Amino acid sequence: MTDISRNELDKLLPFYVNGTLTKEEKEAVEKQLTDDPAFEAERQYLVALHSKIQEQEMEGSPGELGLARLKASIQKETEAVPPTLNKPAPEQDNVVQGWWKPVAIAACLGLAVMSTAQINTAFMDDGMTTASGGVSSGQVLQIFFEEAATEKDIRMLLRQKQLNIIEGPTALGFYRVELIGNDKKPIASVIRELEGHGAISEVLEE
Amino acid sequence: MSAATEDLNDAQLIDLIKTRNQAAFDEFYRRFEKKVYHFIRQKLNDPFEAYDILHEVFMEVWRQAERFEGRSKVSTWVFGIAFNKSVDRLRKRKHDQLDEEEYETQADEEGLSPMELVSATEEATFLHKCVEALSEAQRAVVQLAFFEDMSYPEIAEIIGRPEGTVKTRIFHAKQALKRCVEKFTGARL
Numbered sequence: 001m002t003d004i005s006r007n008e009l010d011k012l013l014p015f016y017v018n019g020t021l022t023k024e025e026k027e028a029v030e031k032q033l034t035d036d037p038a039f040e041a042e043r044q045y046l047v048a049l050h051s052k053i054q055e056q057e058m059e060g061s062p063g064e065l066g067l068a069r070l071k072a073s074i075q076k077e078t079e080a081v082p083p084t085l086n087k088p089a090p091e092q093d094n095v096v097q098g099w100w101k102p103v104a105i106a107a108c109l110g111l112a113v114m115s116t117a118q119i120n121t122a123f124m125d126d127g128m129t130t131a132s133g134g135v136s137s138g139q140v141l142q143i144f145f146e147e148a149a150t151e152k153d154i155r156m157l158l159r160q161k162q163l164n165i166i167e168g169p170t171a172l173g174f175y176r177v178e179l180i181g182n183d184k185k186p187i188a189s190v191i192r193e194l195e196g197h198g199a200i201s202e203v204l205e206e
Numbered sequence: 207m208s209a210a211t212e213d214l215n216d217a218q219l220i221d222l223i224k225t226r227n228q229a230a231f232d233e234f235y236r237r238f239e240k241k242v243y244h245f246i247r248q249k250l251n252d253p254f255e256a257y258d259i260l261h262e263v264f265m266e267v268w269r270q271a272e273r274f275e276g277r278s279k280v281s282t283w284v285f286g287i288a289f290n291k292s293v294d295r296l297r298k299r300k301h302d303q304l305d306e307e308e309y310e311t312q313a314d315e316e317g318l319s320p321m322e323l324v325s326a327t328e329e330a331t332f333l334h335k336c337v338e339a340l341s342e343a344q345r346a347v348v349q350l351a352f353f354e355d356m357s358y359p360e361i362a363e364i365i366g367r368p369e370g371t372v373k374t375r376i377f378h379a380k381q382a383l384k385r386c387v388e389k390f391t392g393a394r395l
Binding site: 045058 | 351352
């Protein structure tokens with residue numbers, strides 16, 4: 001057995017408690033535990049500490065909402081890739097793209113339902129409030145603004161694009177906005193215009 | 207399809223993600239999302255930023271899966287991405303950070319006996335507050351060692367520091383936690 005200094009054993013003790021030491025290190029720690037009551041007391045403290053940290057509750061994570069956002073981003077990224085001249089798209093890629101479309105639509109629909117549920121549970125613990133009841137009679141979009149976007153940027157954009165905030169900022173950082181003056185414009189076109197604006201990082205359709 | 211992916215190990219999922227398999231990516235996300243979010247949230251202390259970083263981490267997994275060569279555990283790779291992105295975000299923050307070494311020295315004085323601390327840590331609330339009070343560098347190693355039960359070589363790989371630094375950092379974090387619990391409990395100082 002390698003002779004490990006007491007100082008080094010002190011540093012190994014937390015990893016003895018979490019069960020990740022090598023056999024040799026473990027044996028050295030156990031020998032010290034037998035010989036040194038203070039070291040054993042330290043182990044008991046670390047066991048209590050480890051146990052309490054393990055009991056920590058996982059804060060409300062984004063869950064399926066986060067996955068839906070990822071799928072939307074991945075689809076956007078996939079669509080943004082320009083076709084290459086020398087490399088025809090393999091058949092499998094077509095399958096992948098086709099696979100994404102219904103998923104992305106479902107994801108966007110799911111966002112509306114899940115965001116309501118999640119905001120009302122875990123994320124609300126963080127002191128988030130909504131700007132209004134979130135009631136809308138028209139087409140609703142979820143807009144993620146860039147970190148650097150100012151309140152003035154947002155206000156001007158809303159006025160220009162004839163959008164009305166019905167909820168937000170939500171705990172996930174997006175605003176739910178209603179289109180109030182774009183009835184005749186296809187929604188895809190509105191989204192493209194919004195995504196081209198420098199203050200916006202992402203737009204999702206509900 | 208999802209029933210099949212559930213049976214795969216992490217490395218097998220990554221192999222499928224390399225081929226752009228969506229079901230494998232979904233399963234991978236569901237397997238790691240909570241833990242990675244918890245880790246980022248603990249590091250940043252901000253649920254909004256944590257959500258953004260989580261999104262970036264999994265986008266990186268999707269984009270960079272091909273680069274994963276299996277030299278480390280998949281969990282080490284994913285937590286490494288999360289760690290680096292969290293560090294980048296912290297660097298962007300304007301406010302001053304408490305100097306880690308100074309904090310560790312301050313926190314290194316002896317206080318409660320270990321046995322007294324066993325009972326002091328009965329109060330999970332105290333502990334939670336004390337963990338939050340650690341420097342972000344210490345908090346990360348505490349989370350990885352005591353919540354994720356990772357070995358010090360794994361943690362070293364994730365945070366990109368020598369193994370000795372990890373051991374020293376967690377030793378000081380342990381001392382800092384003792385001192386913090388004392389303050390909350392008003393026990394002998």
